[in-house]
Amino acid sequence: MAEEYNPDLISVIDEDGVEHIFEELDRIETDDGRYVALLPVYDDAEDILDDDGELIILKVEEDKKGETFLCPIENDKEFNEIGQIFEERLNEKFDFED
Numbered sequence: 270m271a272e273e274y275n276p277d278l279i280s281v282i283d284e285d286g287v288e289h290i291f292e293e294l295d296r297i298e299t300d301d302g303r304y305v306a307l308l309p310v311y312d313d314a315e316d317i318l319d320d321d322g323e324l325i326i327l328k329v330e331e332d333k334k335g336e337t338f339l340c341p342i343e344n345d346k347e348f349n350e351i352g353q354i355f356e357e358r359l360n361e362k363f364d365f366e367d
Contacts, residue, residue: 278310281339291325295358301347303329305339306355324359326352 277293291307307325326348327339342348
């Protein structure tokens with residue numbers, strides 16, 4: 270019997286109050302912080318076709334109240350290092366071919 274696919278979906282509210290749905294592909298924790306790799310989820314087939322398929326990598330941060338926020342990685346070196354880690358992990362996890 271085939272294994273059923275159940276994606277890990279998360280809802281993110283942007284600074285304008287608009288909700289976006291993402292599939293969480295992976296998460297890692299390093300000495301520098303916690304990070305997630307996400308793909309947008311669309312209801313409309315046209316939006317799926319228009320998407321560039323690029324992975325979204327965000328840093329997980331918490332405020333003093335303990336609320337969790339997903340923030341862009343502003344530092345290019347940090348972004349490239351984390352992106353490389355996710356690329357290697359996801360290639361192994363999903364058995365991608367170069």
